[in-house]
Amino acid sequence: EASSLPMELSEKRGVENNGFVQNEAFEDKEMDTSSQEEMPEKCSVDVDLGAVEETVLKPYAGMPKEVLLQFSSQARYRVTREILFWLIIAASIALVCATIAIIALSPKCLDWWQASPIYQIYPRSFKDSNMDGNGDLKGIQEKLDHITSLNIKTIWITSFFKSPLKDLGYGAEDFYDIDPIFGSMKDFENLLAAIHDKGLKVIIDFIPNHTSDKHRWFQLSRNRTGKYRDYYIWQDCRQAAGSAIPPNNWVSVFGGSSWHFDDVRKQCYFHQFGKEQPDLNFRNPAVQREIHDIIKFWLNKGVDGFTFGAVKFLLEATHLRDEPPVNKSQTGVIISAYSQLYHDYTTKQAGLHDIVRSFRHTMNEFSREPGRYRFMGSDDDEKEDIEATMIYYGTTFIQEADFPFNFNLINMKKLSGNSIFEAVNSWMKNMPAGKWPNWAVGSPNAARISTRIGKEYINVMNMLLLTLPGTPVTYYGEEIGMENIASGNVSEEHVNTGPVMTLPEKSPMQWDGKLNAGFTEGNSSWLPVHSNYQSVNVEIQSTWSNSSLSLYRALSSLRNDELVLNRGWMCHIWNDSNLFVYVRELDGLDRVFMMVLNFGQQSTIDLKAKVPNLPSEAAIRLSTHFSNAGKVVNTKLIKTEVGEGLVLEYKTAKPVHIMEAFQGKCFVAEKACYSKALNLLYMNC
Numbered sequence: 001e002a003s004s005l006p007m008e009l010s011e012k013r014g015v016e017n018n019g020f021v022q023n024e025a026f027e028d029k030e031m032d033t034s035s036q037e038e039m040p041e042k043c044s045v046d047v048d049l050g051a052v053e054e055t056v057l058k059p060y061a062g063m064p065k066e067v068l069l070q071f072s073s074q075a076r077y078r079v080t081r082e083i084l085f086w087l088i089i090a091a092s093i094a095l096v097c098a099t100i101a102i103i104a105l106s107p108k109c110l111d112w113w114q115a116s117p118i119y120q121i122y123p124r125s126f127k128d129s130n131m132d133g134n135g136d137l138k139g140i141q142e143k144l145d146h147i148t149s150l151n152i153k154t155i156w157i158t159s160f161f162k163s164p165l166k167d168l169g170y171g172a173e174d175f176y177d178i179d180p181i182f183g184s185m186k187d188f189e190n191l192l193a194a195i196h197d198k199g200l201k202v203i204i205d206f207i208p209n210h211t212s213d214k215h216r217w218f219q220l221s222r223n224r225t226g227k228y229r230d231y232y233i234w235q236d237c238r239q240a241a242g243s244a245i246p247p248n249n250w251v252s253v254f255g256g257s258s259w260h261f262d263d264v265r266k267q268c269y270f271h272q273f274g275k276e277q278p279d280l281n282f283r284n285p286a287v288q289r290e291i292h293d294i295i296k297f298w299l300n301k302g303v304d305g306f307t308f309g310a311v312k313f314l315l316e317a318t319h320l321r322d323e324p325p326v327n328k329s330q331t332g333v334i335i336s337a338y339s340q341l342y343h344d345y346t347t348k349q350a351g352l353h354d355i356v357r358s359f360r361h362t363m364n365e366f367s368r369e370p371g372r373y374r375f376m377g378s379d380d381d382e383k384e385d386i387e388a389t390m391i392y393y394g395t396t397f398i399q400e401a402d403f404p405f406n407f408n409l410i411n412m413k414k415l416s417g418n419s420i421f422e423a424v425n426s427w428m429k430n431m432p433a434g435k436w437p438n439w440a441v442g443s444p445n446a447a448r449i450s451t452r453i454g455k456e457y458i459n460v461m462n463m464l465l466l467t468l469p470g471t472p473v474t475y476y477g478e479e480i481g482m483e484n485i486a487s488g489n490v491s492e493e494h495v496n497t498g499p500v501m502t503l504p505e506k507s508p509m510q511w512d513g514k515l516n517a518g519f520t521e522g523n524s525s526w527l528p529v530h531s532n533y534q535s536v537n538v539e540i541q542s543t544w545s546n547s548s549l550s551l552y553r554a555l556s557s558l559r560n561d562e563l564v565l566n567r568g569w570m571c572h573i574w575n576d577s578n579l580f581v582y583v584r585e586l587d588g589l590d591r592v593f594m595m596v597l598n599f600g601q602q603s604t605i606d607l608k609a610k611v612p613n614l615p616s617e618a619a620i621r622l623s624t625h626f627s628n629a630g631k632v633v634n635t636k637l638i639k640t641e642v643g644e645g646l647v648l649e650y651k652t653a654k655p656v657h658i659m660e661a662f663q664g665k666c667f668v669a670e671k672a673c674y675s676k677a678l679n680l681l682y683m684n685c
Contacts, residue, residue: 105682107672110567112201113305113375113402114436114670116153117472117556122444123160123182125508125527126476128520135508135519135526137183141191143511144198146538150479151556155195156307158444159205160188164212164276170205170309171212171277175294192302203305203375204298208291209313210277217290218278222265227286232278233270233316237261244268249322250346251338258346272313272346282314282355292362299366305375307405308359312380312388315352317345348388356392356400364399378404383411386430393435403438405473409464410446415453417599421575424468424582428570428667436669437470442478448505451484456643459551459624460597463645466555467584467595469570469669477509479552480541485530503527512539546626554622558647563674563681564593569657571666574610578603579640581610585655587685588674592655594618594648598640608636611656618648 059071127139137160147155160182161172178185195202211218220228237244237259246259252271259268260275269278280287295306323341325331335341356378363374378401382389394400408423431437441449441461449461458481465472484504508525510533511518516525517533530536541547559565568586575581578600584593596605608614620631624645633648640646657666673685 102680102682105684107567107670107681107683110670111373111375113154113203113373114471115560115566116201117150117466117474117559118154118156118203118438119147119150119152120156120158120440120443120473120475122158122476122506125506125519127509127511128522128525131520131522132181133520133522133525134181136181137178137187137191141194144194144200147200148198150474150553151560152474153199154201154203154304156203156473157205159207164214170207171210171274172207173212173214174216175206175211176297189301196302201304201375203307203377204303205309205379206295206298206306207309208280208294209310210271210273210279213276213278217280222262222269224265230281230284231287231290233281234265234267235259235270235320237268248320249335249341250316251323251335251341253338255338256336270316272310279313279316283318288355288358292358295359295362296366299363299374304372305377306359306363307377307379308356308401309379311356311378311392312347312352312382314355315349317349319345321345353391353400357394357398360394360399360401376401380404381407381411383407386426390430390432393432395432396434403436403471405440406438407440407443407446409439409441409461410443410452415457415599416577417575417580417597418577420464420580420597420599421572424580425572431669434669437468438473439465439468439470440473440475441465442475442505444475444506446505448475448482448484449478450481451504454643455481455483457599458548458643460599460643460645462548462552463555463595463622463624463647464580464597466552466559467565467593467647469568469584469667472559474552475505479549480510480536480538481548482507482510482536483530483532485528510537512537551622551624551626555647558622562593563672564589564591567668567670567672569655569666569668571656571662573607573656573662573665574605576603577601579605581605581607583656585657586672586674587655588676590651590653592650592652593621594650596638596640596646596648598642598644600642602639602641604637604639606636607638612659612661613652613654615650615652618650620646621649622647 063071121140122135123137123140124135126135127143128135129138129142130136140155140157159170159172160178162174162177162179163170163172165179165181178188192202217228217231220226221231221234235247237246239245244259244261246257246268248259250258250270252258252275253273258271260271260278261268271278280291282288298306323343323345325333325335326340326342330340360376363376367373378392380389380392389404389406392401392404406427408427409420412419412423427437441464446452449458453461458478462474462478465474485507487504507527508517508519508529510529513534516522517529517537518539519525519529534540538549541549544550564584564586568584568589571583571585573581573583573594578598580595580597580599582595584595594607596607608616614635616635617632618635620628620633623629624643625641628646633646635648635650638646656662657668671685672681672683674681
C-alpha cells in the first residue's frame with residue numbers, strides 16, 4: 001500500500017510526459033539515495049516560471065489554438081494586426097471611391113448607332129442572288145464583307161414588306177411578311193443572323209402612315225366590317241355630273257385631290273400619297289395598337305432599330321377646312337399641285353409627337369437588355385422648317401427619335417463653300433443641347449452626288465461626311481461614286497413600279513466589270529446598269545490606291561481610330577465661295593485635325609492669319625489626291641484644286657475652341673476630355 005502512494009500522487013498532481021521518462025527515472029534514483037530531510041530543501045527552488053516560458057516558448061508553425069491566443073494578446077502582435085486591418089479597410093474604401101469617381105466622371109460610351117457610319121441599302125438594287133434581275137435579301141447577305149471592309153457596322157435596309165410595289169414598296173399589303181421579290185421570312189432570319197454574327201446591326205424602314213389598298217384592313221374597312229370600319233379616313237362626297245366632289249381642297253403629295261371615291265363603300269377615302277395608299281386613321285386607338293404590335297413583331301425578330309418615315313402626315317385636322325393657297329389670288333380655284341398650298345391641316349398636327357413618343361416607349365421595352373439598345377430615327381425632310389425637324393429629337397426629359405435624319409447637304413440648291421457652311425451651321429446651332437447630329441449626302445429620293453453636283457466633288461463630299469461630328473449616312477454606291485442612270489433609260493415597265501423621277505438614283509450596284517456589273521447573273525436587271533460600270537465598280541477600285549473607294553475606306557478607318565473625330569469639338573474656321581475650313585479637337589489632346597475642303601474653284605488661303613497660334617506647318621494626313629498624303633504644307637499658303645480636300649494634322653497647346661475669337665463657332669456633342677496621365681476620358685474639363 002505504501003509503495004502505491006507515489007503513483008497515486010503522480011496521477012493526481014500532473015500529466016505524465018512520456019518524452020521525459022528517462023530523466024524522471026534518474027531523478028527517482030537520486031531521491032532514493034538521499035535522506036527524507038533533504039527533500040524539501042532540494043524541491044524548494046525559486047524559479048520564475050514566466051521567464052522560463054518566455055525564454056523557451058516562441059511562435060512556431062502549426063501552433064495549437066491555446067498557444068496562438070497567448071501570442072495574439074501581446075501588444076506587439078495586436079497593434080501590428082490592427083494597423084494592417086485598418087490599412088486594408090482604408091485601401092478598400094479608397095478603391096471603391098476611385099471606382100465611383102471614375103464612373104461618375106466618365107462620359108457615356110458612344111452607342112453603336114453613334115460609333116459607326118450607317119450604310120443605306122435599297123434592296124431591289126443591291127445584289128440579285130437568283131438571276132431574276134431583282135436584288136434580294138440573300139444578295140445582301142452575300143455582300144456583307146463589302147460593308148465590313150468600309151469599317152461600317154450599321155446597315156439600314158429600306159422597305160421590303162409585301163407590297164404591290166406602288167410608290168416603290170412603301171404602301172404595304174402585309175407588314176408581317178416579306179415581299180416575294182426579296183425572298184422569304186426564312187431568308188430575312190438568315191440575313192439577320194449573318195449580320196449579327198459579323199458584329200453588325202440592322203435597322204429597317206417603317207412607314208406607318210398608310211397601307212396599300214390591297215391590305216386586308218382596307219378590304220374590311222371598305223365593307224364596314226367590325227372594328228375595321230374606321231381604320232381609314234372616310235368622308236361623304238357630293239356627286240355632280242356623275243363624278244364625286246371631294247370634301248375640301250386637300251392635295252396629295254403626288255398631285256391631284258387627296259380624296260378618292262370608293263365604289264364599294266360609296267364614300268371617299270383620304271390619301272396623302274397615291275390613291276393606292278390610303279391613310280390610316282391614327283385617331284382610332286385600335287389603329288395605334290396595330291402599329292405597336294407590328295413594331296414588337298420585328299423587334300422580337302431581332303432587328304436593332306427602325307426609321308419611321310412620313311410621320312408628319314400621321315394626323316389630319318378633323319374640321320376638314322380648305323388649306324390656304326400659297327398664292328392668295330388662287331383662292332377658290334381648283335389646285336392640283338402640292339406646292340401650291342400651305343399644309344396647315346394635313347401635317348404636323350397637335351398630338352403627332354405623342355404618337356411618336358409612344359413608338360419610342362415601345363422601342364424602350366426592348367432596350368433593357370445590356371448591349372441591345374434599339375435605335376429609332378425619323379425620316380421626315382422638313383427642308384425649310386429646321387425648327388420643326390428638331391422637335392423630333394424630343395426634350396431633355398421626354399425622348400423621341402435618337403435623331404431625325406438630316407438632309408441639309410442634299411437639299412442645297414447650289415454648291416459652294418458658303419452653302420456647305422450654311423447647311424452644317426444650320427443643323428448644329430439649332431440642334432438641342434446634348435443631342436447627336438447626323439449627315440447624309442445621298443438617299444433613294446435624291447440624285448446621286450456625281451449627278452447632283454458633279455463627279456469632281458464625290459471625294460471631297462465623302463471627306464466632309466466622314467469628318468463632321470455625328471453619324472454619317474452613306475447611300476449604297478456613293479463610296480465608289482456611282483451616277484444616276486439617264487431618265488431616258490427608264491421604260492414604261494419601270495414607271496409602273498413607282499414615280500419615275502426617283503428611279504435614276506436606284507440603278508443596280510456596280511460590283512465588277514462583267515455583264516450587268518456583277519449585280520445579276522441573269523440576262524437583265526430590273527433597272528439598267530449605268531454605262532460606266534466597267535470603270536466605276538467595287539472590284540477595280542479596290543485595286544487602285546487613288547480611287548474613291550480607297551479614300552472612303554481610309555477616311556472611315558481614320559474616323560474609327562481617332563478620338564478627336566469620334567466625339568471632339570468642331571469649330572468653323574473659314575468659309576467663302578470656294579472653301580469650307582473647320583477643325584476637330586478634344587480637350588486634353590494636343591493633336592488637332594483641320595479639314596480644308598474645296599467646293600468651288602482653285603483657291604489659296606493663309607490659314608495662319610485666320611487662326612492665332614497656328615503652327616507654321618501641318619502634315620497632310622489624308623488627301624483626295626492620294627499622292628499628297630504624308631507631305632507637309634505651309635499654313636500661310638495652302639493651295640487647293642477644284643474638289644480637293646485635305647485632312648491636316650498638327651499639334652498645339654492652345655486649341656481653337658478655347659479662343660475668344662471663335663466663341664459661338666464651336667459645337668460639341670457628347671463632350672469628353674482626355675487624361676494623358678490616366679489614359680482615359682472624363683467629363684468635367
